[in-house]
Amino acid sequence: MSHDIECQGSCPPHDAQATHEDEHDASPSSNSRRRFLQSAAAAATVGAAPYAKAQTQTPSAPQPVARTTVPPRAVKLNINGRDYTLQLEPRVTLLDALREYAGLTGTKKGCDRGQCGACTVLSNGRRINSCLTLAVMHEGEAITTVEGLASNGMLNPVQRAFIEQDAFQCGYCTPGQICSATALLTEFDAGTASTVTADVRRRPPQLTDEEIRERMSGNICRCGAYVNIVAAVQSAHRGTVGDGTSYTYSTFVIKTTDVA
Ligand code: FES
Ligand code: FES
Helix, strand or coil: CCCCCCCCCCCCCCCCHHHHHHHCCCCHHHHHHHHHHHHHHHHHHHHHHHHHHHHHCCCCCCCCCCCCCCCCEEEEEEECCEEEEEEECCCCEHHHHHHHHCCCCCCCCCCCCCCCCCCEEEECCEEEEHHHCEHHHHCCCEEECHHHCCECCECCHHHHHHHHCCCCCCCCCHHHHHHHHHHHHHHHHCCCCCCCCCCCCCCCCCCCHHHHHHHCCCCCCCCCCHHHHHHHHHHHHHCCCCCCCCCCHHHHHHHHHCCC
């Protein structure tokens, strides 16, 4: 709002014409405008203060993360019929305990997060992903790895079937596949149903290829040897596997456990 009153020099120094005019304008609208400008200026000052402070502060050095270590303790495991006492931190997985502490590298580490099945071993006869479980949780249990399936130098039927059916290429997934298939046959003989069993209230009448594929679905083979793997499991189930006299135990060991 403009006005005709001239400043007589009693006003504080100013240079904005609008401000000068407001100081002489006593109307209600001018008063509310002045209050608005004053509060806005105050708010801007408060808001800018932390920023200005931050500009002048030197960033402090990151604080070191406090690491708490848990001392290793003795963990007793029976692996492949032999007693081991391993000094393990509680966070060591069963897979790492087998490979890094017991020196049994037949069990493979693929994904290390329960997705590929390469680390499958048997715990008290039950197949598990050893990368998903801690070694201390299995204290006193009987662990079977691929190195423990043969007895007296004689491969078990699943191992022999894998050789006869040429059920692997690179061999990396094979120890897990064989442990899994070995447990699968036991589970089937015990009458365990799967998600493709037509009537889960009854014992599955036969181990079809569909049943095998479903029951082995946790074991991935990146070489794509699935057709021959199913044939090998079927052969072991039907008892049509040879006695293995045409090859030696080392044939299998070289093919499936030399990939550390
Ligand atoms: S390494 Fe355990 S599931 Fe892949
Ligand atoms: S044989 Fe190579 S990943 Fe299965």
